[in-house]
Amino acid sequence: MTNISAAITAVGGYVPEFILTNQILETMVDTNDDWITSRTGIKERRILKGDNKGTSFMAIQAAKDLIQKNNLDPKTIDLVVVATATPDMKAASTSAYTASEIGATNAFAFDVDAACSSFLFGMSIVARYIETGIYKKVLLIGADKNSSMINYEDRATCIIFGDGAGAVLFEPNQEGLGMQDEYLRSDGAGREFLRGTHGGSSNAITEKSLKEKNHFIYQDGKTVFKNAVFNMADAAVKILDRNNLDNDQVDWLVAHQANKRIIDATANRINLDPKKVMMNIEKYGNTTSGTLPLLLSDYESKLKKGDNLIFAAFGGGFNWGSIYLKWAYTS
Numbered sequence: 001m002t003n004i005s006a007a008i009t010a011v012g013g014y015v016p017e018f019i020l021t022n023q024i025l026e027t028m029v030d031t032n033d034d035w036i037t038s039r040t041g042i043k044e045r046r047i048l049k050g051d052n053k054g055t056s057f058m059a060i061q062a063a064k065d066l067i068q069k070n071n072l073d074p075k076t077i078d079l080v081v082v083a084t085a086t087p088d089m090k091a092a093s094t095s096a097y098t099a100s101e102i103g104a105t106n107a108f109a110f111d112v113d114a115a116c117s118s119f120l121f122g123m124s125i126v127a128r129y130i131e132t133g134i135y136k137k138v139l140l141i142g143a144d145k146n147s148s149m150i151n152y153e154d155r156a157t158c159i160i161f162g163d164g165a166g167a168v169l170f171e172p173n174q175e176g177l178g179m180q181d182e183y184l185r186s187d188g189a190g191r192e193f194l195r196g197t198h199g200g201s202s203n204a205i206t207e208k209s210l211k212e213k214n215h216f217i218y219q220d221g222k223t224v225f226k227n228a229v230f231n232m233a234d235a236a237v238k239i240l241d242r243n244n245l246d247n248d249q250v251d252w253l254v255a256h257q258a259n260k261r262i263i264d265a266t267a268n269r270i271n272l273d274p275k276k277v278m279m280n281i282e283k284y285g286n287t288t289s290g291t292l293p294l295l296l297s298d299y300e301s302k303l304k305k306g307d308n309l310i311f312a313a314f315g316g317g318f319n320w321g322s323i324y325l326k327w328a329y330t331s
């Protein structure tokens with residue numbers, strides 16, 4: 001083991017301009033603002049419009065936001081990882097294109113997909129690259145164009161998901177800041193409850209599957225909800241216990257934004273003051289890999305060097321976990 005830890009040293013974010021409000025959804029499916037707000041906490045979400053614009057469009061904008069705010073020379077970036085469940089295309093990695101478009105010409109790049117836990121698992125991966133001492137600047141981007149896999153006639157999914165992206169830079173730290181501990185888990189028994197069955201390698205898209213809309217995402221919301229509440233909270237408790245942290249020592253809960261009730265349940269389980277719970281679900285809905293870095297981007301000005309952040313996420317697969325990170329700068 002080295003004494004190098006992986007710290008977040010910069011953040012950026014991007015959401016598309018088009019706002020899909022609950023009021024607009026009322027005209028599309030049998031739902032209403034009261035139901036959506038009370039059951040999920042969501043008021044509006046962003047949707048990426050425009051031909052040929054995929055996840056990379058948002059990943060690039062989020063990365064450029066980080067680069068410009070921090071005067072970063074993109075040629076100094078060693079690695080670009082794009083966490084996404086909605087890559088631009090098959091085979092051609094979204095990250096390689098993203099890296100080239102932002103001018104990270106000395107970097108290698110790859111994608112990570114663990115559904116809504118993609119960014120959380122990505123944090124674990126890039127931390128290992130930094131801890132070796134070999135890589136000095138690693139850009140981790142969480143981006144998803146969920147609107148590309150949503151059936152806007154299905155009220156169980158279309159009310160929750162939105163599009164967006166966030167980016168963070170990881171650098172080595174020798175003051176004990178950055179990544180401290182992680183608890184990550186997967187259970188494939190969960191894949192029946194949140195999935196798009198056609199268009200991947202097991203089932204090709206056919207005329208029949210298109211008619212049945214099986215290329216879109218289906219979720220058994222109740223089962224996903226129950227598992228998310230239990231596992232996200234359980235992972236956060238394990239991380240706190242393992243690190244002898246009590247709730248007073250936690251400065252922020254950075255939880256995946258899928259449903260406000262899931263986030264509240266996690267915060268309650270660790271007895272956390274609601275003021276310490278980052279929340280932007282009302283504006284963006286569930287942006288899958290975008291939720292955690294977009295929270296950091298929105299809350300960056302409130303974060304102080306040394307703050308204890310507890311990350312938590314749960315998503316399709318099932319994949320879930322929690323990460324303990326000490327914030328490395330005051331902006």
Ligand code: UT7
Nearest residue numbers: 030031032035116155159221222224225228258259314315
């Ligand atoms: O990122 C990880 C992946 N996703 C998640 O973590 C999402 C987890 N699940 C959820 O957030 C929630 O299950 C939903 C928001 C999807 C649904 O909320 P719920 O409280 O679990 O609702 P439900 O499916 O149990 O439905 C309750 C009632 C039903 O009516 P009846 O049978 O009680 O008369 C539904 O038909 O609400 C009805 N309903 C709706 N009503 C208005 C379901 N969806 C809607 C809707 N608008 N959009």
